[in-house]
Amino acid sequence: MVKKFVGFFNKQKKFEEDIMENGIRYSSFYGDSFHRLMKNRMAMFCALVLVLLILVAIFAPLIAPYDPAYQDYSAVLQEPSSAHLLGTDEYGRDILSRIIYGSRVSISIGIVAQIVASIVGVALGSLAGYYGGVIDSVISRIMEIFQAFPDLIFAMAIMTFLGKGVINLFIALGLLTWVRTARMIRGSVMQLKEKEYIEASKVSGASTYWIIMKGLIPNCLSTIIVLVTLGIPNAIMYEASLSFLGIGIQPPTPSWGNMISAAQTFISYRPLYSIMPGVAIMITVIAFNIFGDGLRDALDPKLKA
Template identity: 50%
Template sequence: MITQNLNEEVQLQNTPKEESKLGNAWYMLKKNKAALVGLVIIIILVLVAILGPLIMPYNPNIGELSQSLQKPSLAHWFGTDEQGRDILSRIIDGTKISLRVGITAVAVALSIGIVVGSIAGYYGGKVDMLIMRFMDIILAFPSLLLAIAFMSVLGKGIDNAIIAISIVTIPEYARIVRGSILSIKDSEYVQAARVIGNSDFAIIFKHILPNVISPIIVRATLGVSNAILDTAALGFLGLGVQPPQAEWGSMLGAGRGYFYNASHIILFPGIAITITVLAFNLFGDGLRDALDPKLHQ
């Protein structure tokens, strides 16, 4: 009888009217105009990445030298680069690279960070100290410099850029997950889950993480913008996507020598990076406010 009551208590704690919570979050999000603007831009970017081959006016990797450094015109809305390639087509083609790296790197770092942070926060003691001191060592270095160091070992390329960016951002998610678990691991419903015989794995991933997922989702959303910036920085330094494939950072790097006589080469990729990062930041900030229960009272 006692076990049955404890089991019912755990179930009640972990079914807090999800529809109501999601409805309140969506209501709060809709009230935030800046967040909606960010969401609309993100949706447009995703559609551009998917439909890129259908909407690109030219082949992004092939150009004519006779058309090099052309200023924006009706034929080339964003002008052409030093090799006569259409900049608009290259920006469209580069959208899928930036989104792919940003989302994939965050997904990998988040997955590992959840596991590492959960172990550290739940078990504590020497395990916690060992894991978090290692995370602190990684955090002691500027993320971009550490990513460059990893790239020098792994080599150039988009896949290695994803690995490098993922590694340097794991500590951020591990610390958030650890702190969230520490705040509720001694709660009554968690103790009840232990009493009825749930395994540590079930307690962490079934009872604890669902109740602390909000700050993790918000940080992951904001983390995409940071990953896109790191991707652009690596591309600017020639360590990310390799020519002739288009990527906004590499376009900036290739065009920096033409700043005075053909500034459009770096202007439009720079705008693309700015708008994308701003969109994810606006949406992430709005999501944080929408998922904050204090604002719903």
């Protein structure tokens, strides 16, 4: 009886060792996630679209047929033609070139604003979640105040206060979106700090900095990645809205938002002029959103709806 039991046990052990050494190749967490992401065709297609968009933004001078600021008064508000694929605007500038250059502004603002938001959000969120008590109360109240304002009015107020300009736009959009990141990180950290591996670090004498940087942030990283990817289209939309209202990117620098704003006067006469920047925004935002959803599903299979 005992012998049989030991025999069974040894077999089990050998089986385990076989798996570990010869059989299935195990991979790391991010390796697994990457495989899951690769299987999601829609997300991969959107990733391809995003890569193309970013390449277009980077190599705009090589791709754009005209200088976006070049004004040709002999050819204003033209219909699409072989010379101007999407026509020209009221100053005779090539719309396609302006959309291509506009992608630089829109995409970089989306990314930079999200990076600003993530740094602020992760720092404040993890402090609030880790320390709790008074620090948490103060940070939470600040977040509530930020959330109590209607988004666009809040951004307009900041832009009016700081003045127009690209840097100020980064700050305004960062301030607008950090709360969401901070809330998510605060929640994750509150949950994670009770884990026993955090206690294990504490027992060995780890400092708070060590615990946050080595124990908490790496475990929040998938949440942060997803938040950034889903936050970028948000920031692009806000940039477009602010530019449309005339307090975002100032002409003559082309951005998709201020192009739509300029085009609205001519909407019945040259509808394509306002539609095309809108289509550009739409493609970018949809691609980021679907890719972000795919990333979330890949990084956290439990969340999959």
